[in-house]
Amino acid sequence: MQTKHKIILHCDVNNFFASCECALNPSLKDLPVAVTGEKSKRNGIVLAKNNLAKSFGVKTGDIIYQAKQKCPDLVCVRPHHDIYEKYSKRIRKIYEEYTDKVEPFGIDECWLDITDTAKFFGTPLEIANILRKRIKEEIGVTISVGISFTKTFAKLGSDMKKPDAVTEIPFSKYKNMVYPLPLGSIIGIGRKLEPKLNKLNIFTLGDLANCDKNLLKTKFGVIGEQLHDKLNGINDDEVAFANDSAQAKSIGNGTTTLVDVKNMQEMKTVVMFLCDEIATRLRKKCVVGSTFQISLRKNDLTWITKSHTIENSTNNSFDIFNTAINLIEKMWDKKTQIRSVRISVSNLCNENSINQLTLFEQKNTQKEKLDKAIDKIRDKYGYMSIKPLITQNKELLNSDALRLDDTDIDE
Numbered sequence: 001m002q003t004k005h006k007i008i009l010h011c012d013v014n015n016f017f018a019s020c021e022c023a024l025n026p027s028l029k030d031l032p033v034a035v036t037g038e039k040s041k042r043n044g045i046v047l048a049k050n051n052l053a054k055s056f057g058v059k060t061g062d063i064i065y066q067a068k069q070k071c072p073d074l075v076c077v078r079p080h081h082d083i084y085e086k087y088s089k090r091i092r093k094i095y096e097e098y099t100d101k102v103e104p105f106g107i108d109e110c111w112l113d114i115t116d117t118a119k120f121f122g123t124p125l126e127i128a129n130i131l132r133k134r135i136k137e138e139i140g141v142t143i144s145v146g147i148s149f150t151k152t153f154a155k156l157g158s159d160m161k162k163p164d165a166v167t168e169i170p171f172s173k174y175k176n177m178v179y180p181l182p183l184g185s186i187i188g189i190g191r192k193l194e195p196k197l198n199k200l201n202i203f204t205l206g207d208l209a210n211c212d213k214n215l216l217k218t219k220f221g222v223i224g225e226q227l228h229d230k231l232n233g234i235n236d237d238e239v240a241f242a243n244d245s246a247q248a249k250s251i252g253n254g255t256t257t258l259v260d261v262k263n264m265q266e267m268k269t270v271v272m273f274l275c276d277e278i279a280t281r282l283r284k285k286c287v288v289g290s291t292f293q294i295s296l297r298k299n300d301l302t303w304i305t306k307s308h309t310i311e312n313s314t315n316n317s318f319d320i321f322n323t324a325i326n327l328i329e330k331m332w333d334k335k336t337q338i339r340s341v342r343i344s345v346s347n348l349c350n351e352n353s354i355n356q357l358t359l360f361e362q363k364n365t366q367k368e369k370l371d372k373a374i375d376k377i378r379d380k381y382g383y384m385s386i387k388p389l390i391t392q393n394k395e396l397l398n399s400d401a402l403r404l405d406d407t408d409i410d411e
């Protein structure tokens, strides 16, 4: 029986922050460029770099003086997040000309499901190349595209060749192309899981795909089962519709602190700083969320990630803060120092859809009143006009770091 496979593209802008800076200011184009935090502070690390800077060995996470040692002519520019948002939107608009199923992942990546619409535009490879060329010509940045029959393999494909390239992982070749790769090549296998898999003699994606599914289920629960399915090309997620804000999107925030976070008190400061802003954005969009993902970047630059879904969706700052802190309590040993924290809330749905439930929860009204009052003040006087006291820590945080989503880590 012939099954009809989906056609999914994953498009990833190369060196997004640095590419936007170069597109905006073409005189930078032939120079080694890094987008960096503030020079005088520890926050002065490389957030993104262009290929020329990369060729000198400049890495995301380098402190500015280290980067300058590797590349003395390095041009350092400060980040412009509002501009990156605009570029991101313009790029998505182009994708949306080819399908209504465009699901963003971070600021610079999208999945496109073109199964039903490809016939109007060409073969999948032709469409990928059209997108690649159009975005280069019209926006001035380059993308890498992966083409496959699942989201997992499409994303893997976009990582295989870059910049400005297309990689196809067709059903007939996926085992040959994917299975020799190391475990860390796909999202979902973190630093914690990898050694545990190694103990079971699992070293490549193929080892994992061919491992007994029940064993994985026993050892790692749903995650093990899901990974096994994904690597066998089944049960992969759908690409969400572009206008399906409820399901597709998440609202997140991340920051690199000025000094490493050493204890829970400092962690609470950072987490409140992030959660307060996330909650404000959720309320602005009139949505609530229930799935939390926390990523902590240790001072050796590796990440630890954990997610959790709560029963009652929320957009209240303190609920979000408490959930995040509980998760961090479980995932962080407090011995390792933490350099960056990212938090995102997903599984979003319209606020009104849960209003009926909250009617019975009178205890929430006080918190809601407080949120509303704060939102009003911010609407009038700007976001920074009112902040939780706990976040007033100038040693640790820098208001410039707000919404510093460094999605551009793509070595």
Ligand SMILES: [Mg+2]
Binding pocket: 012, 013, 014, 015, 016, 108, 407, 408, 410
């Ligand atoms: Mg990218």
